[in-house]
Amino acid sequence: MTPMPRTAQELARRIDQTNLNPQATAEEIIHFTETAIKYDFLTISVMPGWIPLINKTFPNSPIIIDPAIGFPLGTVTTEQKVRETLWVLNHLPSNAEIDMVMNIPMLKSRQYKQVIDDISRVVSAAKGHTVKVIIEAPILNPDEIIIASLLCQKAGAHFVKTSTGFNHFRGWRPSTPEDVQLIRSAVGDQMQIKIAGGIKTLAQALDALDAGADRIGTAFGIQIMDEYHRFNS
Amino acid sequence: MTPMPRTAQELARRIDQTNLNPQATAEEIIHFTETAIKYDFLTISVMPGWIPLINKTFPNSPIIIDPAIGFPLGTVTTEQKVRETLWVLNHLPSNAEIDMVMNIPMLKSRQYKQVIDDISRVVSAAKGHTVKVIIEAPILNPDEIIIASLLCQKAGAHFVKTSTGFNHFRGWRPSTPEDVQLIRSAVGDQMQIKIAGGIKTLAQALDALDAGADRIGTAFGIQIMDEYHRFNS
Numbered sequence: 001m002t003p004m005p006r007t008a009q010e011l012a013r014r015i016d017q018t019n020l021n022p023q024a025t026a027e028e029i030i031h032f033t034e035t036a037i038k039y040d041f042l043t044i045s046v047m048p049g050w051i052p053l054i055n056k057t058f059p060n061s062p063i064i065i066d067p068a069i070g071f072p073l074g075t076v077t078t079e080q081k082v083r084e085t086l087w088v089l090n091h092l093p094s095n096a097e098i099d100m101v102m103n104i105p106m107l108k109s110r111q112y113k114q115v116i117d118d119i120s121r122v123v124s125a126a127k128g129h130t131v132k133v134i135i136e137a138p139i140l141n142p143d144e145i146i147i148a149s150l151l152c153q154k155a156g157a158h159f160v161k162t163s164t165g166f167n168h169f170r171g172w173r174p175s176t177p178e179d180v181q182l183i184r185s186a187v188g189d190q191m192q193i194k195i196a197g198g199i200k201t202l203a204q205a206l207d208a209l210d211a212g213a214d215r216i217g218t219a220f221g222i223q224i225m226d227e228y229h230r231f232n233s
Numbered sequence: 234m235t236p237m238p239r240t241a242q243e244l245a246r247r248i249d250q251t252n253l254n255p256q257a258t259a260e261e262i263i264h265f266t267e268t269a270i271k272y273d274f275l276t277i278s279v280m281p282g283w284i285p286l287i288n289k290t291f292p293n294s295p296i297i298i299d300p301a302i303g304f305p306l307g308t309v310t311t312e313q314k315v316r317e318t319l320w321v322l323n324h325l326p327s328n329a330e331i332d333m334v335m336n337i338p339m340l341k342s343r344q345y346k347q348v349i350d351d352i353s354r355v356v357s358a359a360k361g362h363t364v365k366v367i368i369e370a371p372i373l374n375p376d377e378i379i380i381a382s383l384l385c386q387k388a389g390a391h392f393v394k395t396s397t398g399f400n401h402f403r404g405w406r407p408s409t410p411e412d413v414q415l416i417r418s419a420v421g422d423q424m425q426i427k428i429a430g431g432i433k434t435l436a437q438a439l440d441a442l443d444a445g446a447d448r449i450g451t452a453f454g455i456q457i458m459d460e461y462h463r464f465n466s
Contacts, residue, residue, distance in 0.1 A: 110375075110418055112418050112421075113418065141376070143379075143380060146376075146380050147379050147380055147383065150383040154383065154386075154387075182343070185343050185344075188345075188346055
């Protein structure tokens with residue numbers, strides 16, 4: 001587990017600043033990336049299709065690009081997830097990270113072998129790059145969260161990620177510190193945890209980190225950092 | 234997964250012939266062991282206290298002795314399970330196997346780190362001897378069976394074992410082929426599965442093997458073999 005951040009920079013380096021809005025324009029993605037670089041966030045999480053634009057516009061940027069694979073449902077085939085992974089790594093610098101969505105219906109159907117294969121084939125295609133697996137905790141019961149986390153670990157992923165954060169419009173609940181604690185109880189200290197989905201304020205971010213989250217995925221990184229500076233200046 | 238037995242001998246080599254009756258006398262244990270050797274069962278499962286008697290009475294017997302550790306509740310301390318393990322291995326030949334009971338209340342309380350430590354410390358004390366972990370499936374829900382199985386695997390055990398078979402007098406259900414299939418769906422082909430608790434007939438034994446059980450623990454090994462011979466002579 002990563003210790004609590006003690007400075008603005010340490011906080012920013014725990015944030016995956018996210019824009020997975022399907023209506024985002026090229027202009028918005030450029031502005032988003034520029035601001036994320038300025039705020040020194042650890043990564044930007046975007047749809048794979050934006051990678052060439054970001055590469056071209058910010059050719060020497062140090063920010064890590066963190067595309068979402070199999071997003072948002074996780075129900076595309078493993079073959080498709082592997083192809084997406086190979087494609088993005090072919091277009092990204094060596095420090096890229098991969099966020100993939102678990103095949104949730106297979107988890108719910110107890111097709112555990114397939115769930116593990118789905119993840120481990122992406123991990124293998126990612127050739128050592130960090131792979132975060134989104135388990136969509138808001139639609140799992142506590143036992144399913146434990147099972148999903150253990151399967152991620154068994155498949156060799158680096159992170160369990162709580163949620164796509166993409167389904168709030170369906171009424172799915174946000175991710176909570178309790179989700180993080182439940183995942184931690186399953187995977188122990190050998191894996192990292194990313195909370196994503198509903199983290200919009202500094203208080204929520206600090207609660208999540210305090211519960212043991214190593215990383216925060218949020219579209220509200222700038223608001224969170226601005227809040228931080230307001231309280232620490 | 235072990236293939237289906239095709240001969241009486243192959244069937245007998247899949248059976249842990251069991252006498253964990255707390256009222257068994259020394260005379261009964263001697264008779265039990267003698268008969269088990271005659272029937273060529275793979276192992277005999279007994280309480281650790283009987284090991285010196287069996288060693289003394291059958292000094293050169295090839296049958297594997299398979300004592301039950303932390304039996305029947307699994308709620309003794311890890312320290313106690315480790316001490317029991319060290320004691321029995323100190324008194325047993327090199328082919329001994331260990332059946333230990335998982336700490337079920339810790340599983341139910343989501344103290345997964347402790348559940349894993351409890352198992353892995355016994356595995357470590359067993360120094361390469363086969364360790365079977367009894368998860369007491371009859372009092373778990375399907376998700377808990379999956380979690381328990383994944384924890385056994387994570388802790389480095391060799392077998393998941395369905396039940397102590399000791400609690401039928403409390404009305405706990407017997408183990409079923411569905412338990413075996415559920416465990417298999419969690420652990421894949423890298424672990425073995427022992428079904429125990431309620432296997433009393435040849436039909437039940439064959440159903441269990443057909444569902445993917447590698448080993449059968451039963452007090453009814455002789456009846457099962459006699460049935461087998463009746464049908465195959």
